[in-house]
Amino acid sequence: MGAGTGACGVNCLVCGLFRQGKCGPCAAGVEPEAQKKLAAQLKLLGGVCPILGCAVTRRVAYCSADCDQYPCPRFLAGPYPFSQGFLDMQMRRRGQPAAKAPPPPARPH
Numbered sequence: 001m002g003a004g005t006g007a008c009g010v011n012c013l014v015c016g017l018f019r020q021g022k023c024g025p026c027a028a029g030v031e032p033e034a035q036k037k038l039a040a041q042l043k044l045l046g047g048v049c050p051i052l053g054c055a056v057t058r059r060v061a062y063c064s065a066d067c068d069q070y071p072c073p074r075f076l077a078g079p080y081p082f083s084q085g086f087l088d089m090q091m092r093r094r095g096q097p098a099a100k101a102p103p104p105p106a107r108p109h
Contacts, residue, residue, distance in 0.1 A: 003025065003027075004018075004025035004026065004027075005026070005028065005062070006025075006026030006027065006028075006051075006052060006081075007026070007027075007028055007029040007034065007051060007052050007054075007056075007060060007061065007062055008026075008049075008051045008075075008081045009062060009064050009065075009082075010026070010081050012024075012025040012026050013025060024037070026049075026052060028055075028061040028062055029052065029055025029058070029059065029060045029061055029062070030055075030059055030060070030061045031061075034052055034055070035056065038056060051063065051074050051075065054072075063075070064090065070090070071090055071091060075087055
């Protein structure tokens with residue numbers, strides 16, 4: 001894939017936040033840049049992207065191309081980075097049974 005494409009498949013180089021200088025590019029889960037991105041997220045946000053964290057731990061470059069568990073609960077919990085419709089299409093084309101996404105969290109009144 002290339003520079004700027006995260007393990008989730010999103011190419012950060014075409015994102016408006018990146019272009020506005022509000023966010024840095026991501027990386028494949030097997031690239032050294034992924035570790036740097038996780039460290040920056042932890043420092044700045046107090047947590048890390050669960051998808052990138054998993055890809056690094058499992059040594060998966062790109063989830064949809066390299067992980068036999070894609071789409072996994074991390075994606076299905078959504079809605080980021082892909083919609084349920086996109087993930088349903090991925091599962092259909094991969095011959096996987098449709099998965100039910102967990103219900104959205106309740107909103108406070």
